[in-house]
Amino acid sequence: MSRIPGIAVIGAGLIGRRHIALVQASGRCRLAAICDPSPAAAELAEAAGVPHFAGVADLVAARWQRRETSLAGAVVATPNRDHVPSALKLVEAGVPALVEKPVADTLDDARALADAVSASGVPVLVGHHRRHSAALARARELIDSGALGRIVAVQGSATFRKPDDYFDVAPWRKRTGGGPILINMIHEIDDLRALCGDITAVQATSSSATRGFEVEDTVAMTLTFASGALGSFLLSDAAASGRSWELTSGENAAYPRQADENCYEVAGTTGALSIPSMTVRSYDGTPSWWEPMRVTRLALADVDPLAQQLDHFCDVLGGAPPLVTVADATRTLATTLAIVDAASSRREVVLGYDW
Numbered sequence: 001m002s003r004i005p006g007i008a009v010i011g012a013g014l015i016g017r018r019h020i021a022l023v024q025a026s027g028r029c030r031l032a033a034i035c036d037p038s039p040a041a042a043e044l045a046e047a048a049g050v051p052h053f054a055g056v057a058d059l060v061a062a063r064w065q066r067r068e069t070s071l072a073g074a075v076v077a078t079p080n081r082d083h084v085p086s087a088l089k090l091v092e093a094g095v096p097a098l099v100e101k102p103v104a105d106t107l108d109d110a111r112a113l114a115d116a117v118s119a120s121g122v123p124v125l126v127g128h129h130r131r132h133s134a135a136l137a138r139a140r141e142l143i144d145s146g147a148l149g150r151i152v153a154v155q156g157s158a159t160f161r162k163p164d165d166y167f168d169v170a171p172w173r174k175r176t177g178g179g180p181i182l183i184n185m186i187h188e189i190d191d192l193r194a195l196c197g198d199i200t201a202v203q204a205t206s207s208s209a210t211r212g213f214e215v216e217d218t219v220a221m222t223l224t225f226a227s228g229a230l231g232s233f234l235l236s237d238a239a240a241s242g243r244s245w246e247l248t249s250g251e252n253a254a255y256p257r258q259a260d261e262n263c264y265e266v267a268g269t270t271g272a273l274s275i276p277s278m279t280v281r282s283y284d285g286t287p288s289w290w291e292p293m294r295v296t297r298l299a300l301a302d303v304d305p306l307a308q309q310l311d312h313f314c315d316v317l318g319g320a321p322p323l324v325t326v327a328d329a330t331r332t333l334a335t336t337l338a339i340v341d342a343a344s345s346r347r348e349v350v351l352g353y354d355w
Contacts, residue, residue, distance in 0.1 A: 004028070004029060004030045005028075005029045005030070005072030005073060005314065005317050006029070006030050006031070006032030006033075006070040006071050006072055007023050007029045007030070007031065007032055007071075007072060007073050007074060007075060007313075008031075008032050008033040008034070008035055008053075008059060008071060008073075008074040008075070009023065009031065009033075009034055009035070009074070009075045009077060010035040010036070010056055010059070010074055010075065010076050010077060010078055010086055011035070011036055011075075011076065011077035011078035011079075011082075011100075012034055012036040012038065012040065012041035012044055012077075013036075013077065013078075013079075015077045015100060016036065016075075016077035016078075017044070018306065019075045019077050019306075019310070020034065020044070020048070022306060022307055022310050023075070023310065024048070025307075026307075026310055026311070026314070028310075028311060028314040029072070029073075029310070029313075029314050029317075031048055031050050032050060032051075032070055032071050032072075033045070033050050033051045033052070033053060033059060033071070034048065034050060034051075034052055034053075035052075035053040035054070035055065035056060035058075035059045035074075036052075036054075037054045037055065056074075056085075056086045056089040056090065057089060059071075059074070060089060060090065060092075060093035060095060071095060072095075072096070072317050073095060073096040073097065073098065073313065073316075073317050074090050074095055074096075074097050074098070075097070075098045075100075075127075075313075076090070076097055076098065076099040076100060077100050078100075080102055080104075080105050081105050083099050083100065083102070083103060083104055083105075083109075084103075084104045084105075084109040084110070084112065084113050086099075087099050087113055087124060088112070088113060088116055090122075091113075091116050091117060091120050091122045091124065092116075092120075094120070094122055095122070096122055096123045096124065096125075096313075096316060096317055097122075097123075097124045097125070098124075098125045098126075098127055098309070098310075098313045098316075099113075099124055099125070099126050099127060099326075100126075100127045101126055101127050101128050101129075101186065101187075101190070101329065101332075102182075102186050102329070102332075102333050102336075103126045103326055103329040103330060103333060104330075104333060107330065107333060107334055107337065110326065110329070110330040110333055111330060113326050114325075114326040114327045114330055117325075117326050123316050123321070123322055124322065124325070124326050125309075125312070125313050125316050125322035125323065125324060125325075126322070126324045126325070126326060126328070126329035127309060127324075128187070128190045128324045128329060128332065129305045129306050129308075129309045130187060130190065130191055130194075130245070130305055131190070131194055131305075131309075131323055131324050132303075132305040132306075132308035132309045132312060132323070133249070133251060133303075133305045133308075134300045134301045134302070134303050134305075135249060135275055135276040135278060135300055136191060136194060136195070136275075138278060138298055138300055139195055139266065139273055139275050139278070140194060140195060142273060142280070142298070143195060143196075143266065143268075143273070147270075147271060147280070147282070148266065148267070148268030148269075148270060148271040148272065148273060148280075148282070149268035149269030149270030149271065149287075150227075150268055150269045151196055151225075151227060151229045151266060151267070151268045152228075152229055152230070152267060152268060152269060153229060153230055153231065153266075153267045154192060154195065154196055154223075154225075154229065154230075154231040154232075154264065154265065154266045154267070155231070155232055155233075155264070155265045155267075156188060156191075156192060156231065156232070156233040156234075156263060156264045156265075157233065157234045157235075157241075157243040157244065157263050157264075158180070158184055158185070158187075158188050158233075158234075158235045158236075158243075158244045158245065158263065159234060159235070159236045159239040159241035159242075159243045159244060160236070160237060160239065160241060160242070160243075160244045160246070160247060161237070161238065161239060161240045161241070162237040162238070167211075167213070173215070174211075174213040174214060174215055175213075175214045175215055176214055176215055177215070178215050179213075179215035179216040179217070179237075180216065180217070180219070180235050180236070180237040181206070181216060181219060181235070181336065181339055181340055181343070182336065182340065184235065184237065185219070185235055185336055185339060186332060186333065186336040187245065188233065188235070188245070189332050189335045189336050189339075190324075190329075190332040191245070191264070192223070192231065192233075192264075193331065193332060193335070195264070195266060196225050196227065196229055196231070196266065197225050197226050197227050197229075198225065198226045198331060198351075198353065199223050199224065199225055199226075199231075199335045199351065200224050200225065200226050200350065200351055201223075201224040201348055201349065201350045201351065202221060202222070202223055202224070202335065202338050202339050202342045202348070202349050202351070203221065203222040203342050203347075203348045203349075204219055204220065204221045204222075204339050204342040204343040205219070205220050205343065205346065206218065206219040206220075206343035206344075207219075210236075210238040211238055216343065217236060217237055217238040218234075218235065218236040218238060218239070219234075219235040219236070219339070219343060220232075220233075220234055220235075221233040221234075221235070221339060221342075242258030242261045243258075243261050243262070243263050244263055245263050245276070247261070247263075248261045248262060248263050248276050248277075249263075249276045250276075251304070251305055259277075262274040262275060262276065262277050262279075263275065263276070264276075269287065270282060270283060270287050271283070271293075276300075277297065278297055278298035278299075278300060279295065279296075279297050280295070280296045280297070280298060281293040281294070281295050282294055282296075331353055334351060334353070335351060338351055
C-alpha cells in the first residue's frame with residue numbers, strides 16, 4: 001500500500017474540482033476518493049480511477065468497514081451550509097479535514113465544530129487560502145520584525161465590478177445574504193486579522209443605491225483593533241475599480257492584473273507597507289514629515305496559495321498545527337457578521353471573543 005497519504009475531496013463543484021486537480025498534481029498526497037451525489041461527480045471519479053461516494057457517511061463507513069488506512073484526510077468543498085455537518089462526520093471518524101471557508105454559516109455551527117475538534121484532537125484546517133499567499137506571509141514577517149514601528153492605521157479596499165450576469169444566473173445574490181459583505185468581505189477580514197490582529201469593534205454604512213437590489217452593493221467601514229490601531233475599508237462590487245486583492249495580487253490568472261494598484265496600506269510609527277506591490281516607505285533618521293522617506297520593494301516568491309495550502313495540509317497530516325484553526329476562522333466569521341449588524345443598525349458593534 002502506498003505511503004503517500006490519500007485524500008478524499010468532498011464536493012465536486014468549481015472549487016472542489018480545483019482541489020481535485022491540486023491533489024492529483026501534488027507529489028505529497030494522492031486522490032483517494034470523490035464524494036458528491038451528482039452523476040457528474042461519479043463520472044469524474046471514474047475518469048480519475050478512484051472510488052465515488054454519494055455522501056460523507058458512506059465515505060467514512062466504507063473506510064471503517066474495510067479497516068483501510070489509505071484515507072489520511074479529506075477536503076470539504078461543499079456549499080457553505082454543509083461545511084460543518086460534513087466536517088463533524090469526519091472528526092467523529094478520526095479523519096483530519098481541510099474545510100473551505102467560511103467555516104460555517106452561523107457562529108453556533110462554527111462553535112460546535114470548534115468544540116468537537118477540541119474534544120477529539122482531530123486536526124481541522126480552515127481554507128482561508130490567502131494565509132498561504134507569499135505577499136501576506138512576507139507582510140506579516142515585516143510587521144512582526146518591528147520595521148514599521150508600532151502599527152497605528154490600516155487602509156484597505158475591495159472595489160471591483162461584478163458583471164450583470166453574475167446576478168442573473170444566481171438571483172439569490174440579489175437578496176439579503178448574497179451581498180459582498182458575506183461573499184467577499186470575509187476574505188478581507190481574515191487578511192486584516194492576519195496582518196494587524198483581532199478586531200474588537202466595527203462601524204459600517206452600506207448602500208444599495210447603485211443596483212437597487214435588496215442586498216448592499218457598497219459598504220464603508222471603520223475598524224478598531226485590539227492593539228489600538230484603527231482601520232478604514234471600502235467595499236463595493238459595483239465599482240469599476242481595480243483596487244482589490246484578486247485584481248492586484250496576480251495570484252489568480254482568471255482576473256486581469258492591475259499591477260499599478262494596491263489594495264492595502266499598513267502604516268506604523270516608522271514606516272508603511274503597500275500590499276501587494278510590497279512597497280516599503282520608511283525613514284533613515286528621525287521620523288518626521290519634513291524628512292524624505294526611503295522607498296524599497298520587497299521581493300516575493302511566485303507561489304500558488306491554494307497549492308501552498310494543500311502542502312501545509314500534508315504537514316498537518318504529519319502532525320503540524322493548522323495555520324488557520326476552526327477557532328481562528330470563527331473569529332473571522334464573527335467579525336464579518338458584526339459588519340452586517342453594524343451596517344443594518346448604523347451603530348458600533350463591539351466584539352467579545354470567548355472561544
